Amino acid sequence: MKNNYLQTATRGLVFTALMTFVAAGSAFAQNRAIGFTPGMPFSEGVVAGNTLYVAGQQGPDSHGKVTGTDITLQTTNAIAAVKKVVEQAGFKMADIASVTVYVTDLNDVPQMNEVYKKLMPNPKPARATVQVAGLIGGAKIEISAIAVKH
Numbered sequence: 001m002k003n004n005y006l007q008t009a010t011r012g013l014v015f016t017a018l019m020t021f022v023a024a025g026s027a028f029a030q031n032r033a034i035g036f037t038p039g040m041p042f043s044e045g046v047v048a049g050n051t052l053y054v055a056g057q058q059g060p061d062s063h064g065k066v067t068g069t070d071i072t073l074q075t076t077n078a079i080a081a082v083k084k085v086v087e088q089a090g091f092k093m094a095d096i097a098s099v100t101v102y103v104t105d106l107n108d109v110p111q112m113n114e115v116y117k118k119l120m121p122n123p124k125p126a127r128a129t130v131q132v133a134g135l136i137g138g139a140k141i142e143i144s145a146i147a148v149k150h
Contacts, residue, residue: 045085056142057081071108075115095147
């Protein structure tokens with residue numbers, strides 16, 4: 001009887017371990033790239049399970065170029081680009097849990113904040129703002145985000 005109990009318990013543990021492995025494997029297998037452009041070394045976003053990782057978005061114009069040196073316009077475009085990736089992935093802006101904002105000049109932060117307050121949902125995501133030496137294409141701002149579906 002004791003041996004039968006051990007065999008049953010062992011089978012249960014093996015089954016649980018196997019299902020955990022399969023579940024972990026299928027979560028990895030569900031990763032999908034959003035906005036991947038062949039030839040580019042990154043995706044605009046990657047979905048892993050219920051989490052979306054949005055690559056840094058600068059918000060170029062319709063021709064793919066950063067427009068002007070106005071931080072207000074560049075912030076508007078960058079947030080619109082984040083929104084596009086978020087929605088293409090099947091998430092909502094309200095799902096954004098964390099944002100990192102990269103700016104080339106900390107003096108632009110007050111103007112950036114005015115746009116950010118209007119365009120980002122409430123409650124506002126957790127945020128870090130970092131000054132960098134430069135951004136690709138001469139951009140003044142780049143925004144990355146992490147969104148989680150509940």
